[in-house]
Amino acid sequence: MRDGRGQLSTPVAEAGLGVILIFAVVTTFALGVPAPDTQQAQLDLYAEDTATALSGEAPLHQDATRLTELARSEGAFEREHERADRRLDELLPDNVLYQIETDHGIAGMERPAGVPYGSTTIPTEHGDVTIRVWYA
């Protein structure tokens, strides 16, 4: 009785262990490979494209481009930030929120913590301008 039990169970137990081992390895393939972070790349593209569009636009008052004008001074930022905000709103798809940061302040929406975002920084004569975008 004791013998019979022992003899019968060994190969079955081995097979069971083998199956568990194989599925453990398979699980690392099925679940363990993290999905590539595709949102990040797309968001970076959005930010870069927006920056390119804004860099190519003529300013209203002075300087070379709209971004330079925005970064110039606190007064210029106060004057221009609403216009920059509206322009970004027009450019970006509705499901994308944005903010634009200069040395003199931040325009646009407040970025929630922990949300993946894309950003691009454009150096201008008066300091860096950073555009950040994220999905609503």
Next chain:
Amino acid sequence: MRGDSSARGQANLVALAVAVVVLTAALGVGLAIADGAFGDAERDATERATAASLAETLVHPDSSLSARHNVLNASAVAQFESWDLDNRHTALEGHDVTVRLDDETLATTGDTTAGTTIRRIVLVEERQSATRTPGLSGTGNPAVTLPRRTDRVVLTLDPDDDTTVSTVRIDERVELHNDSGLAGEHEIAVSPLETATLGIEANGELSEGDVRIEYFPVRTRSAVLEVTVDA
């Protein structure tokens, strides 16, 4: 007990056979899943890379579609069709590709519902014709400044019989000149980078409608260019 021994041996063999079958099956299923996972990851990456590079090519300043970086030319966009994908972007052979601007499909080489999409923000610029008929009256050499920049001007001159328009200047440069009088339609290329001022030198009286200026200012709108690739 002796009978047991032989039965035990048989049972052992059966169990071994079952174990080998189960293990082989598990291994087969495992390999299939692993292969699928690798295949998916690779396919997705290829699609993404292809879509990203095609999108980049299309918005590049040297692209047949674009006027400047990220600025597409509306008339080039209107002419863009599936043929261009096949013939200008030959590296895409074997992929199904769809290019869309906002919700309008510009070109497609197959079904891409399962594909990977890259979106780019672009501006689409379009030259639209606008006409200005300056309110001229009396004598003198009137000057007209066009309100928007344009790349060309179509000037229609139709002065009265006793009036001669001899010279048309744009930004102080003589563009048209005829001592015995200019009339009819004239197309003049001007710099798209600065505001144009037309100076008209007339000998006699000009009235409203004698000079018609058609110009082509740029209108830009923003749009989303979508490139979907199904490998």
